[in-house]
Amino acid sequence: MDASYITGTVVPILLELFFILIGLQLFYTAYRVLRQADHPARWGTAGFWILLGILFAAGNIIPPAVDGVLLLGIGALTLLKQVKVGKVETNSEEEQVYHAARFSNWIFLPAVLLALTAVLIAQFTPFGGQVGIGAAAILSLAVAMILFRASPKITLSQSDRMVQQVGAVGILPQLLAALGVLFTAAGVGDVIADIISGFVPAGNRLLGVIAYVLGMVIFTMIMGNGFAAFTVITAGIGIPFVISQGADPVIAGALAMTAGFCGTLMTPMAANFNALPAALLEMKNPNGVIKAQTPLALVLIVVHIALMYFWAF
Template identity: 50%
Template sequence: MQAFIDVSLNVFYVLMGLLMLYMAYKAFTTIQGVKRIGTTVFWILIALPFILGALIPAWLIGLFVVLSSLLTLSKQVTFGKYKSLDETFGQKQSKLLKNKIFIPSFILAFVAVGIAMALGNYANSSLFAIGVSSLVSLLFALIMTKAKATESVEDGARLFDSMGPVAILPQLLVALGALFTTAGVGEVISQAITGVVPADNRLLGVVAYVLGMVIFTMIMGNAFAAFSVITAGIGIPFVLSQGANPVIAGALALTAGYCGTLMTPMAANFNIVPAALLEM
């Protein structure tokens, strides 16, 4: 089963990469002016790691990240043009489907939770669950709306493109958190906390864990980026070692981290993406 999960994840990543290549194609064919090349190259650089995965050396993926960041910094990335929904057709479908349009969203959530719980003992089971539930939800949506698969590709690319470079911000910040953990930042934090918080005091350990997540998330701009560092430095030695449930402690720590994100300008990480998805 583990082998099947690993292969399936690679398939999901390839599908995501192909969608980004389609976005690169749309950028090249619909954008006028100097930003056409920059936008096309940007989405190609993002797509290649998803498609080729482990075949690409780590240093080359790092180079892709730097180049894509430079393209964004120099304002060479803009939005492609996609087919817009016919307003009359949209109103007709809205009256026909009504609240049933939300069913695929519920299917995605419940199927993902069910698969993740059933395969909880396998590595990357949660990622596998999200991938499978997304496909099941998409299939149900296509059957319910009688839409063509090509329309889902077009509209999916349009929504993703509407977020632009911000869409990859969470992944980059998580990678930064992993880099900090590898560099031993967590150990430094642990040594600093040891002199303040008694190792056998559960309450102070929890307080340090929660506040550490809030503060470090404010610094990093992303709770997931801070999670690995603070959990290694404070969570494991001061909370989990006292017998805390890792699932519950981790969920509460991430919740504290989200509070930290929303206290900084980096809350754009959470605010811009949903706003772009909802076209607000």
């Protein structure tokens, strides 16, 4: 099969199928919520999952303006705190201990298989990383069902449990990535360059490096996405104050990206790294993950400044 045909025709179809599957799972979660008469916010929570399910399952065929209205509806429900976790099916502590002892390290097989399969598909096939993640997720789910002898009913109920526990923070990564594109298109990088030029003397490499690293850290903390911050901060600070002074763009750019991840460690906006683990582990302190990571992040910021100053030039 021709590679151009795969990327141009097959890949979009597969991605659409994956999005439809996600939408169906969200519809199922809405159905489970509606069945709970004692749910603290039954209609608002069900509405949230229905709107999100429509966006995933049919977002590609409905008008963009309608997509925008649905997103505003999702935002309004979240703002009004109408998205809450109801009763979800969980195993008792004794059952969890029993199953952990029974399966031992085999319990990690589906997760390892997911990551490995996604990487192999992305690296060695023309299908790309997005299809790789979707295909790997389906494969690992099938393996988990066989390994743990889970029925489709149990699989659906546990998927519903995870969706509800993650809640509204699960859509933050997509929204923040879109926000980064909007910032770049709006010329935020140029505005930042004008502001920084008033503080960083021309030709001062050290201050340029500090501004570049801290800019990546702070902007990533604000946006929750290092990739979105990279384009804005590199255009506004990296190129005029670091690379134009003779820094190797490959080294400086790589260190700037990993410096942004230092900001990821310290912000609740990075929902997929910090908020989701706290929700899934049912931690009492929702910022407990951030609190544990912050000291290391501060040390790594200093390390990044030193590496960029001595290595990039």
